[in-house]
Amino acid sequence: MSEVVNVIPQTSQPSARHFNRLFLTTLVFIAVLLTVAEVVTQLQTRREAERVMVFKMASAQRHHSQRLVSKVLQLTRPAERLNFQNNLSEIKKLFAQFETNHLHIEQGTVPGFPVMLHNSDSVRIRFQILKPFYLGFRESIQRIIQLADQAPNPEKFSAEVDLTRLMQNEKPFLDKMDDIVQQYTRETLENVEQTRLIGFVIYLFTLLALVFAGWFILRPAVNKFEGVIVQLVEAETRTATTNRKLLSLNRALKETRQQLFDATRKQYQQQMDEQKLRTSYLVAGQEEERKRLSRELHDGIGQMLTAIKLQVESFEKSLTNETKGTKNLTVLKNLISQTIQETRNVSNNLMPTVLSDFGLVPAVKMLADTHDKDSKIDIIFHTNLSNTRLDKSVEIGVYRIAQEAVSNALRHAEPHQITIDLFEKDNYLHLIVNDDGKGFRIHRSRKEDSKRPSQGIHNMNERAALINGKFKISSAPDKGTKVQVSIPFKLAHQEYEYTQVDAG
Known part of the structure; x- marks a missing residue:
């Protein structure tokens, strides 16, 4: 040269x-x-x-x-x-x-x-x-x-x-x-x-x-x-001869670099797949544990409380002449009824039996229906899906995201109305939870995000990633909040229908 x-x-x-x-x-x-x-x-x-x-x-x-x-x-x-x-x-x-x-x-x-x-x-x-x-x-x-x-x-x-x-x-x-x-x-x-x-x-x-x-x-x-x-x-x-040699060396270098890149990418993809698999196993284990706890609460503690309630009612009949004792038993019976209802709510939140027995649509509908009737907040559910069963992981992931979004809106947003839309379009399953609450400012940078972490948003994002979904949240002060999840999925023999349920 x-x-x-x-x-x-x-x-x-x-x-x-x-x-x-x-x-x-x-x-x-x-x-x-x-x-x-x-x-x-x-x-x-x-x-x-x-x-x-x-x-x-x-x-x-x-x-x-x-x-x-x-x-x-x-x-x-x-x-x-x-x-x-x-x-x-x-x-x-x-x-x-x-x-x-x-x-x-x-x-x-x-x-x-x-x-x-x-x-x-x-x-x-x-x-x-x-x-x-x-x-x-x-x-x-x-x-x-x-x-x-x-x-x-x-x-x-x-x-x-x-x-x-x-x-x-x-x-x-x-x-x-x-x-x-x-x-x-x-x-x-x-x-x-x-x-x-x-x-x-x-x-x-x-x-x-x-x-x-x-x-x-x-x-x-x-x-x-x-x-x-x-x-x-x-x-x-002379330069052309040298260039031919350099081109040969450069070609070999490119092939080596491509092989190294492919190996690195394959290793990284394998690590990501393993991490995703471990996370999936962990979530599945959590769901199984939720299911077990729900079953134990429902079959064990719930039945025991029911038996106690029946014994108290029987004892109440034998004390018809005792006014003060009857009054105390009535208070005790109401307390036991509330305990039974709370146990059922906890059991249903851990693992709703309707999700495993009937599928995603009835489970989300029940999520809207079981809202407190005395509250001034309306929860409206829209869907165009039939009762076709989906993959178990998809049903659990979509339900948990909807449950977390509704829970966050009720706890923090102070809304008047919450709308849940579940529909299939363009080979995607879409879940949109929209509220008209006070909203919040979304932090775009990592520095701002680290100051006010949101575990609920993080959980929804992770659950969407596990089922290959796209998660998006948009909000602004006094503009409400919109949570959207899109999952690539094609329903077979879909019967389109549109239902509206007012759970307020």
Whole structure:
């Protein structure tokens, strides 16, 4: 691996830096040339645009002079005397525009645009030649306008002398304006040719710079890069061989790691299965012990208390004349009856015989029915299951979870109503115990949970895990509590029905 690291000799680094400097210098030179070309082109284009605008005004000036002459001629015709004032107003308007345009053309400006064209000496000389004819033309127009304004009516208007002078100045004025327009055209063509020549020179310099970069920079660099590529190809060949070996080792390492992972997972699963089996045996032993205690309470102590109650009742009949003794026996009999009932309740809580004899649905129904009738708490049981028997562990686990949830609600939640839902849906057996009590805040973190442990919730969760169920509890202060258990189970030949029992 070490022989692949240093492929390019250290002596090549200065040459690379030298090539980089030359290449950057060439690029900067080309960029400067292109920038200069762009700036010159923009300036020339702007100058030509200004020249074209002035040229356009100069061409329009000839048209204005011809229109002025035409309108003056109409002013002197008898047939146009009805339109005398209209023609006079139009002459004044055209003359004002004529004077303004001529002043702007002579100064090289355009009204309404930021144009400032510096006229050449040739153009200024031609304007000097044009000036006498322009002044004569202008004075004639001014004199005609003045005479027209002073005339009392169109019939009294007469301007033969001024009209003659106007016609004498028109032809030279137009000729000199044509000369100025042609000079503008010649200068425009000269500037275009100059711009083309500058662009061609910049193109030659750019081409020379590219040739210089190709011959003195790119060619040596390509030669050096070819040598580097040869070394890289050799290094790649050695690296590929090393990579194949590493891939083989990596594959073997992955297989070993996978085997180790599988063995660890198998061992962990085995430990979990053993732990689950031990817990299942422990719970089964607890249930058997509950069953034995329940049977002994029911068959032993319960029968003995019943016999005592019968003896007391028989003794009570023989003491009918003794009022005080009868009263004491009545108290004793009630106490024995309460003891018998409590013994039955304890026996039923340890292991309800209806669960082992008739199944889960009657047992949960009895759990709701045996609630204290004098209490204001209603326990309602809903189900869509028939009396189909389930697996013994499932029946015991679901019943114990329901029993624990109802017991917790009665002891802590202070509810008005408890609802028990037992139903089958989507191949799952669902148990939901919901109360409308005061609820509590569920601690999500282990640190908070360790401060206020709940053995009842822990027991329900463990019992659900033993029967492969999913346990969920949701609660909030003043929002009640909901305990839900879902067990994967498919009932065979299920007859759906819905019953509702009010055990309140």
